[in-house]
Amino acid sequence: ASGIAIKTEIVVIGAGQAGLSSAYHLRKRGLEPGRGFIVLDQSPQAGGAWQFRWPSLTLSTVNRIHDLPGLSFADTIDTAETQVEAAVAVPRYFAAYEQAFDLRVYRPVKVVAVCERAGRLRVETDRGNFSARGIINATGTWETPFIPDYPGRDRFRGRQLHTRDYRTADEFAGQHVVIVGAGISAIQLLNEISGVTSTTWVTRREPVFRDGSFTEEDGRAAVAMVEERVRHGLPPNSVVSVTGLRNTPAIEAMRARGVLKRLPMFAEITKDGVRWADGAFQRADVILWCTGFRSSLDHLAPLMLREPSGGITMTGRLATQVLKDPRVHLVGYGPSASTIGANRAGSAAAAELMGWLGLPEAAPH
Ligand code: FAD
Numbered sequence: 001a002s003g004i005a006i007k008t009e010i011v012v013i014g015a016g017q018a019g020l021s022s023a024y025h026l027r028k029r030g031l032e033p034g035r036g037f038i039v040l041d042q043s044p045q046a047g048g049a050w051q052f053r054w055p056s057l058t059l060s061t062v063n064r065i066h067d068l069p070g071l072s073f074a075d076t077i078d079t080a081e082t083q084v085e086a087a088v089a090v091p092r093y094f095a096a097y098e099q100a101f102d103l104r105v106y107r108p109v110k111v112v113a114v115c116e117r118a119g120r121l122r123v124e125t126d127r128g129n130f131s132a133r134g135i136i137n138a139t140g141t142w143e144t145p146f147i148p149d150y151p152g153r154d155r156f157r158g159r160q161l162h163t164r165d166y167r168t169a170d171e172f173a174g175q176h177v178v179i180v181g182a183g184i185s186a187i188q189l190l191n192e193i194s195g196v197t198s199t200t201w202v203t204r205r206e207p208v209f210r211d212g213s214f215t216e217e218d219g220r221a222a223v224a225m226v227e228e229r230v231r232h233g234l235p236p237n238s239v240v241s242v243t244g245l246r247n248t249p250a251i252e253a254m255r256a257r258g259v260l261k262r263l264p265m266f267a268e269i270t271k272d273g274v275r276w277a278d279g280a281f282q283r284a285d286v287i288l289w290c291t292g293f294r295s296s297l298d299h300l301a302p303l304m305l306r307e308p309s310g311g312i313t314m315t316g317r318l319a320t321q322v323l324k325d326p327r328v329h330l331v332g333y334g335p336s337a338s339t340i341g342a343n344r345a346g347s348a349a350a351a352e353l354m355g356w357l358g359l360p361e362a363a364p365h
Pocket of ligand 1 (some may be wrong): 016063296
């Protein structure tokens with residue numbers, strides 16, 4: 001792309017939890033929103049990926065959404081309303097947040113590539129270009145659903161969809177649904193769909209449900225494991241994948257209904273079902289892949305940040321800084337891929353990147 005690029009010190013790419021936390025801390029340290037730093041987001045409205053979540057994901061069924069720094073979620077919503085959709089409540093909160101701190105998010109603006117240009121970083125978008133000295137990338141995972149390759153995937157005549165396409169269980173009434181995956185989303189959707197129709201649940205490994213509630217110490221241990229990986233240049237596994245599953249009243253109820261019977265992965269997909277290596281067959285109308293997401297980082301490809309292993313070696317206090325190119329921070333990636341992690345990482349990235357670029361810290365605007 002050519003044309004004049006708007007100059008700024010730092011571009012923040014993405015305005016979910018990670019991008020907003022970063023922007024808040026840049027502003028608090030004295031960079032002026034819209035001039036010293038610019039936030040770009042491709043989504044139509046405030047809320048990050050939360051605006052796209054399925055309607056039955058309510059404030060009572062999410063794990064926990066941590067407050068962004070400086071403004072409490074509870075101030076923007078009646079927290080007694082636990083049935084309210086996350087896809088409604090979080091965008092409302094983020095919109096109020098952007099306003100409260102005057103973060104001036106430019107949207108919808110999709111970053112298509114970031115490349116080196118005369119010692120600066122050129123941020124190319126579908127709405128013009130920006131030239132920055134550093135970037136904080138906070139693009140999450142929602143744009144990059146992952147579906148593993150199994151033989152016969154193209155042969156299947158039924159419907160295949162990924163977690164991100166799910167809206168409501170009712171649309172599957174009368175159909176047999178095969179649900180693939182062992183994460184929290186797989187189990188929540190299995191719970192809902194098995195309430196209206198017949199299901200088969202398949203996972204690669206036998207899921208282990210542990211008793212007792214999830215403690216802060218469990219959380220820290222899980223984050224440390226992911227951090228260790230990215231500091232060694234390995235691709236991150238999701239924080240949730242290492243925290244494991246807990247027995248909850250909802251899980252007990254599923255067990256009692258007999259829907260938590262897990263089968264190993266099938267070996268192939270046929271035109272009308274799935275077949276295991278031993279020849280067993282299950283007819284299916286729908287295959288729902290709850291097989292997770294990958295980090296949405298394709299626009300950074302020109303910077304060649306990846307190692308041969310496919311990972312990106314991270315450094316810095318909370319492992320947000322890219323070792324190969326310290327002008328680039330990744331927030332909401334690896335160990336900070338949770339709402340609480342994204343908060344902390346935004347603070348660390350803002351401080352370190354401003355320090356690296358030699359930007360003076362001034363009184364907030
Ligand atoms: P996002 O919220 O995905 O924001 C990224 C933003 O970047 C989006 O607005 C996107 O449009 C934009 N973007 C992407 N690519 C580009 C581009 N090229 N150019 C411009 N903009 C771009 N975590 C918890 O802590 N608690 C929970 O209860 C919880 N529940 C979850 C439930 C589900 C179903 C899923 C999938 C995840 C859940 N998580 C939860 C994890 C959660 O997604 C993260 O913790 C956090 O919300 C992610 O924030 P983020 O800012 O990194 O990404």
